[in-house]
Amino acid sequence: MTTGGTCRVPECDTLVADAHVCAQCAHRLTIALDDVADLADELDVSLSRQSRRGGRVGARSAEVPLPFDVGASIVRAALVETLATWARVLSGDVLADLPGIDTPASAAAWLAERVEEIRHHVDGGHLVDEVIAAVEGARDEVHGPRSGASILAGQCPRCGQPVYARQGAPTARCRREGCAGGVDVEAWRADALAALxxxxxxxxxxxxxxxxxxxxxxxxxxxxxxxxxxxxxxxxxxxxxxxxxxxxxxxxxxxxxxxxxxxxx
Incomplete structure (x- = not known):
């Protein structure tokens, strides 16, 4: 059962009477999901070009992850994992593999068919926030960086899922069900700066x-x-x-x- 109140998407203060996510944020989610297929294709093209030229200058070992992508792979991986994770959360079974969501486009399509359900889900605000952040990360990689409300803050030290943080937030927590992992954003950035x-x-x-x-x-x-x-x-x-x-x-x-x-x- 849903209750009214303020939209649960971070930094949205729109009042809603019968859902957890307002109609405007749901519309933003729909637009983001509609962009996924094209963005995934563009990222695949970028990865293919990098492979042909032997990798970009400045690429580092996966053992020392950096908070930005110099080869499109981390952006694509974050997009895939974010879409698939929230699809599983929405299905009610995080651990089970859902059929037909093995690509970014198919996972996005699966979620797009359930936008109204997302509006009434108790974690719908977090879903909208993180999916839009993942899509914006892909847009930045394809079209050039721009400021966003949320950024990719790192990987959960416990489960490896991408973790997102608000601009300026000191910490970010993993939202995967059953995981209590967290990222100290400033410490992670400090490590990244040292590596850079x-x-x-x-x-x-x-x-x-x-x-x-x-x-x-x-x-x-x-x-x-x-x-x-x-x-x-x-x-x-x-x-x-x-x-x-x-x-x-x-x-x-x-x-x-x-x-x-x-x-x-």
Missing amino acids: ADAVLPAADVVRALAAVGHPVEAGTLRSWVARGHLATADHQGAGGRARYRVADALTLARTRRHQGKIAS
Whole structure:
């Protein structure tokens, strides 16, 4: 049985009389689910291209996961796992494999057929939030980063499921049923920053890295830093001789821009 009140999607304060998710958030979910098939295809194309050229510069061992994707694989994996997990939660059996949800498109279609049911599910707000965050992560990978209400904060240390956090949240907890795992977002970012200290990446990957560790900048901003001499080129050894930049240098500029406003965008 459902009760009225405020929509349970984080940061939505819309009043609802007979559900846990408001109609507007349900509509946002529908749009996100409709985009999944095309986004998954684009990610597959990106992965195929990377495979042909032997992997992107800057890729690291899976034993040291970073909070951004330099090869599209982590974004696609998070999308797949998020869709499949919530489909199982909605079905009432987290542990059982549901037939017909073995691809992002099929899992999204399965959920799209049950949007009204999601509105009345006690965890519907979390479902909407995390699915939209996963889809936005895929959009960022395909179309370029943008600020979002939720970000991929890491992997649950207990079950390995992608964990999402609100922008600025200090911690994030796993929402898989029966799992009490949690991620210390700041500690995870600190580990990532340490791993990235000497990383030298193409401009697009630098932008992704900055967004993932909480200092998002537009691609145009980074280009302006280069043009104005604020960000020096580290080398030209990337694929096709593309210029690469030190992540630590870009991070220093991003922090300065955010906190002091001294670097013009």
